[in-house]
Amino acid sequence: MTSPTLGDNPFAAASTLPYGLPDFSAIHTEHFRPAFDAGLAQQRAEWEAIATDPQAPTLANTLEALEVSGRLLARALTVFYTLVSSAGTDEIREIEAEYAPKLSEHRDALYLDRRIFARLESLTDAATQAGPETDWLLRTHLKNFVRAGIRLDPEQQDRLRALNGELTSLETEFSQRVVRGMEAAAVTVTDPAQLDGLAPDAVSALAQAATDRDAEGYLITLQLPTPQAVVGQSPNRDLRRRVFEASTGRGTGTDPDSDTRRVILDLARKRAERARLLGYAHHAAYVAEDGTAATTEAVNEMLGRLAGPAVRNARAEAGDLQSALAADEPGAELAPWDWSLYADRVRQQRFAFDEGELRPYLELERVVTDGVFFAANAIYGLEFTERTDLTGYADGVRVFEVREADGTALGLFVADYYAREGKRGGAWMHNLVDQSDLLGLPPVVVNNLNVTRPAAGEPTLLTWDEVITAFHEFGHALHGLFSRVRYPSLSGTNVPRDFVEYPSQVNEMWAWHPTVLANFARHHRTSEPLDAATLDQLRASQAYGEGFATTEYLAAALLDQAWHQITPEEVPDDVAGVEAFEAAALERAGVAYPLVPPRYRSTYFNHTFGGGYDAGYYSYIWSEVLDADTVDWFAEEAAKDGDGGLNRAAGDTFRAKLLSRGHAQDPLQSYRDLRGRDAVIDPLLKRRGLGE
Ligand SMILES: [Zn+2]
Numbered sequence: 001m002t003s004p005t006l007g008d009n010p011f012a013a014a015s016t017l018p019y020g021l022p023d024f025s026a027i028h029t030e031h032f033r034p035a036f037d038a039g040l041a042q043q044r045a046e047w048e049a050i051a052t053d054p055q056a057p058t059l060a061n062t063l064e065a066l067e068v069s070g071r072l073l074a075r076a077l078t079v080f081y082t083l084v085s086s087a088g089t090d091e092i093r094e095i096e097a098e099y100a101p102k103l104s105e106h107r108d109a110l111y112l113d114r115r116i117f118a119r120l121e122s123l124t125d126a127a128t129q130a131g132p133e134t135d136w137l138l139r140t141h142l143k144n145f146v147r148a149g150i151r152l153d154p155e156q157q158d159r160l161r162a163l164n165g166e167l168t169s170l171e172t173e174f175s176q177r178v179v180r181g182m183e184a185a186a187v188t189v190t191d192p193a194q195l196d197g198l199a200p201d202a203v204s205a206l207a208q209a210a211t212d213r214d215a216e217g218y219l220i221t222l223q224l225p226t227p228q229a230v231v232g233q234s235p236n237r238d239l240r241r242r243v244f245e246a247s248t249g250r251g252t253g254t255d256p257d258s259d260t261r262r263v264i265l266d267l268a269r270k271r272a273e274r275a276r277l278l279g280y281a282h283h284a285a286y287v288a289e290d291g292t293a294a295t296t297e298a299v300n301e302m303l304g305r306l307a308g309p310a311v312r313n314a315r316a317e318a319g320d321l322q323s324a325l326a327a328d329e330p331g332a333e334l335a336p337w338d339w340s341l342y343a344d345r346v347r348q349q350r351f352a353f354d355e356g357e358l359r360p361y362l363e364l365e366r367v368v369t370d371g372v373f374f375a376a377n378a379i380y381g382l383e384f385t386e387r388t389d390l391t392g393y394a395d396g397v398r399v400f401e402v403r404e405a406d407g408t409a410l411g412l413f414v415a416d417y418y419a420r421e422g423k424r425g426g427a428w429m430h431n432l433v434d435q436s437d438l439l440g441l442p443p444v445v446v447n448n449l450n451v452t453r454p455a456a457g458e459p460t461l462l463t464w465d466e467v468i469t470a471f472h473e474f475g476h477a478l479h480g481l482f483s484r485v486r487y488p489s490l491s492g493t494n495v496p497r498d499f500v501e502y503p504s505q506v507n508e509m510w511a512w513h514p515t516v517l518a519n520f521a522r523h524h525r526t527s528e529p530l531d532a533a534t535l536d537q538l539r540a541s542q543a544y545g546e547g548f549a550t551t552e553y554l555a556a557a558l559l560d561q562a563w564h565q566i567t568p569e570e571v572p573d574d575v576a577g578v579e580a581f582e583a584a585a586l587e588r589a590g591v592a593y594p595l596v597p598p599r600y601r602s603t604y605f606n607h608t609f610g611g612g613y614d615a616g617y618y619s620y621i622w623s624e625v626l627d628a629d630t631v632d633w634f635a636e637e638a639a640k641d642g643d644g645g646l647n648r649a650a651g652d653t654f655r656a657k658l659l660s661r662g663h664a665q666d667p668l669q670s671y672r673d674l675r676g677r678d679a680v681i682d683p684l685l686k687r688r689g690l691g692e
Helices: 029-051 059-068 071-086 090-111 114-121 124-130 132-147 154-184 200-212 237-248 261-277 283-289 296-328 336-351 355-361 364-380 464-481 497-507 514-520 532-543 546-564 577-589 619-641 648-657 667-675 682-687
Strands: 187-189 218-220 383-386 398-403 409-418 428-433 444-451
Touching (some): 124 132, 154 261, 187 237, 296 577, 296 619, 355 532, 364 383, 409 428, 428 464, 514 532, 546 577, 546 619, 619 667, 619 682
């Protein structure tokens, strides 16, 4: 439906471009506020019409009407959040802050509407008769209403609304303080001799960072997680210690403006209070129920099983590192700021290759075309054609049309690989259009990376990590592109948080596949393939360092659970209690190993206190159980055909049983349909070297 009030606002009607790609060339910042206002009003009117419909409730006039409501708002928000993440400006951020509470209220308005809930409740028999996807949709909606507080009395609902608002503000405050903390903890170096041993381009980047802030000398800016690049590179031990201490000290009160401790305590207490109000033992139980884990007991059991072997392996790795350190600095005792530098040294000695020497063989265009797309063609038969007639939302964003082996159109893949000002860090996938048979929409999906743009005329050479990230994000893209469901809210990657990383992790396997790797790893100038011995060493080095990686991850995941498996009364009263709580939690979980601190300490754990992964940081390893078990499945299928694993039949099965199903049924049922049983943990233990 078009909105008469919006005039020529490009969000007023659905895009007429191929596949419904938004017309970015026509969209400007001033279009968002009017589109949001009209979109919020329109969806409220649609909900009111459902709630007051004089007709008896039917699937069409209630359940499907809810699914198709809010199209204008959805169109505007999808584009808006794309810009927030990938091309944000001050004005975009202002609009974001202005509308965050309005959107939270909007959501509450639906989920606290008893009239709509009553109509949905009356449809259970009709939904069962209509088939499994409709039945699942109805049950999902009913669950969402209950989890949002529909069964509470009006007074409790008022308290819930207030808590939701306060939590949203606290999460924003935490994130902002974390950003300030990263800036405040940047390390200044005045004597260039202290930077000896760093690569020349790294040193000039540090000088540039100082200039950018009108400072003298060199500035070492920090990344979000505990490990910092310079700590892994500098032979200057004192500098490593300074940067490490700056990193782990963030948010602890040395700088009052970025102290996050009070916010943490408020968040933990209010989340616990909300969980109690909704009838849960604690916030973690509330979160787990919405995932495939279902209970915190299952989460604790899984994390607990890994903790002991992970720390044991980290201790064994520490032995190697201690020897390497002693060779450089006789008598020195290994400290946490020595870890990643000496881990790299040991890796280089053991596997006889230097990551830096790989880079000329990892050119972006080849990695994408001859790697990511090549694998998708071999396994799923997909064909990719760049559509230079279609424009993205910023310079350098490319649009590809995706077709099936028989030429049938599938959807669009939008690739945004380069870093730019206003783009947030990291890598991610999102949808510009959710596939839906009900709305007749094909999928339009986006991948974002943060590859540094080379100087003009130079090739874009990737690190191995960036190659893996490109394959990972494309796994999410396939989950979106292959979606074949009726309802938009169940489409593609709209699955529980502890399931969504699974298809993307699976797709990483193809980067390591000998045929795929040999196809894309060619010298950017000579096209000469990487020699077989280096390829073998690269593959052999894959499993090295898992003790460290697993321990730092588990420590963070267990901290996240500890802060959310408590009652409001168990939250420390005083900010001084934050560090003590953290220490006790790590000790209790068996991961208190000072040489390997958590990947994020509480005071800068943005995943959990900035919102999004609160009580959900366990999801990554939870998904990896399914991933590792599926990699084994592909190997079993390949063994049947003897084709080395690039197996169309296996790809089509994985697509049909899993990737295409989105959230149209219990995702673990999709898994059982694929594997013929539940997932087992052994392949993960084996991969990470954590077996008994
Ligand atoms: Zn991912």
